[in-house]
Amino acid sequence: MLILGIETATERVSVSVGGHEGVIGLFEVTKGRRHAETLVPAIDFVCKRAGIELSEISVVAVDVGPGLFTGMRVGLSAAKAIAQALSVPMIGISSLDLLAFPCRHTDRVVVPVIDARKGEVFYAMYRQVPGGIQQVAEPAVGPVEDLVADLMARSQDVLVVGDGAVRYREEILEGFHCEMGGDAHPSAGQLVQLAHARALREEWVQPREIEPVYLRAPDAKINWATRAART
Amino acid sequence: MLHLRAASINDTHAIAGAIAQLVRAGDIVVLAGEMGAGKTAFAQGFGTAFDIDEPITSPTFTLVHSYDLPRPARGIRTMHHADVYRLERTAELADLALGELAEFGGVVLVEWGDVVEGTFGDHLTVMLDQDPDDEADELALDRARFIEVAGTGASWAGRWDRLKTSLERFAC
CATH class of the missing domain: 3.30.420.40 (ATPase, nucleotide binding domain)
Structure with missing residues (x-):
């Protein structure tokens, strides 16, 4: 196959x-x-x-x-x-599963972080299980400070990976001591x-x-009423 | 905010061209104004300033037209011309990912973008309006227009004096 x-x-x-x-x-x-x-x-x-x-x-x-x-x-x-x-x-x-998967041999909590632009990141948390990895915290999107707060709240040994980790390396390390590495x-x-x-x-x-996972702000109607001329 | 008057289509193009000289890669320019106010005419003048020789037409039905610059300037490789007139929902706007287009060596012009201005972060707003005293036909391309230019965010505050100087001759 x-x-x-x-x-x-x-x-x-x-x-x-x-x-x-x-x-x-x-x-x-x-x-x-x-x-x-x-x-x-x-x-x-x-x-x-x-x-x-x-x-x-x-x-x-x-x-x-x-x-x-x-x-x-x-x-x-x-x-x-x-x-x-x-x-x-x-x-x-x-994408978060894919970033975490190569880190399946560590016993740390694996936190893939993807740059979501405008100061925000997508992230989730994973744990090693026999034969692979398992998600232990749902995917989330938010400012880097939210990620740091989540890491602090768990206060476990953590490995942070992904292009969001590369971009916000200083901010994350300042807030929470953890290991960075793996694939960007x-x-x-x-x-x-x-x-x-x-x-x-x-x-x-x-x-x-098959649908894309955007993890973005909830959908809403665009308020065209403010532009009556369109109708 | 700058208050300008373009006496002709050439003036509209010249104003667009002067603004084009000051944009950088990553910028978003919102074009506001009613039907026939000159939003697409502005985009044409803007494109000409970047030596784009393809015809620039309204993207109302295609949502985004992208034009590669023949000679990339100041990190700008592509001019994207978007029109959000047909969008009904914010998810459709998110799908267009205009910010991502801008971020990667792009400049994005967004017709009717004033309705969703809050989603853009730093941006420039160009409001076009017909000069009611001009007797040319309402939909005539070559007619007088009032153009207001406003910047949002620190990135435009830093360029404001230069923008003002370069558009001085159109002030009203």
Whole structure:
């Protein structure tokens, strides 16, 4: 069973193909943020170099966020289009899960932090469990001070990872002594590995069921009444 | 706030061009004004100042048009021209992620953006209005306009004197 993994939730564009043998192809570029221009040629490149036809793919896995809106809409629309064209199911995985997963061998609490812009971060907390990691605190979005307050409230040994940790390193360390490290960006390599485990259990969905996770302010009607001229 | 009068379409373009000289990568410029007030005309003058030679048309039905600058200037690589007129909900606005577009080497012009101004952080607001004394047809492109310019946030406060000087000849 071959899985195509598409990762565009942060500045990185990452594409991977893999299956029971693990990751067999991986392309990543973490500078330039040209998701739309980079993604499809990258898929083509990885498949060709790994000697795989798209028709051999049996599941499309995608990072559903939270993260960059501009990146996710490129990744999700490409992933859905490919899955639909191939008539294969999809597996959507959270960007925070993907950042935490490579840290599954530490006994610290793993806190992936993704830059949400405007001084805010997306974050969640994970713990090692046999065979992987488990979320111990729901994903949240808020100012960096909220994250620091959460860390202080738990006051456990913590490993903080992600591009939000890189950007707000000083602020976090000033507020709470913890270890920083791991990956700054999620990778499609991790995505394929995590998705493979789920695919073996047939935990997949149809393309129409895949939705981005934005974790943003609740939706509201735009108050056009203030602009009566529009109506 | 600056109160300006553009006697012609050329003046509207010149005002837009003068503002374009002062924007930086990451800036958001809100264009306010009724139908036919000259929002798209302003965007055209703005684009010309960046040597964009593609035709700049209203993005009402496509939501965002993006134009790569032939010669990136002051870190600006792309001019995005958005129109939020058709949006009904804040989630649709969030979907457009205009702030992200600006952040990455972009400048974003947002027609009808005054309705959602609170979501933009630092930005410049350009309010356009037809000069009622001009006898040209209401929808004529080449007509006189009143243009008000207001800055929100520290980043515009720091540029205000230069902006004022460069637009002095249009003051009214």
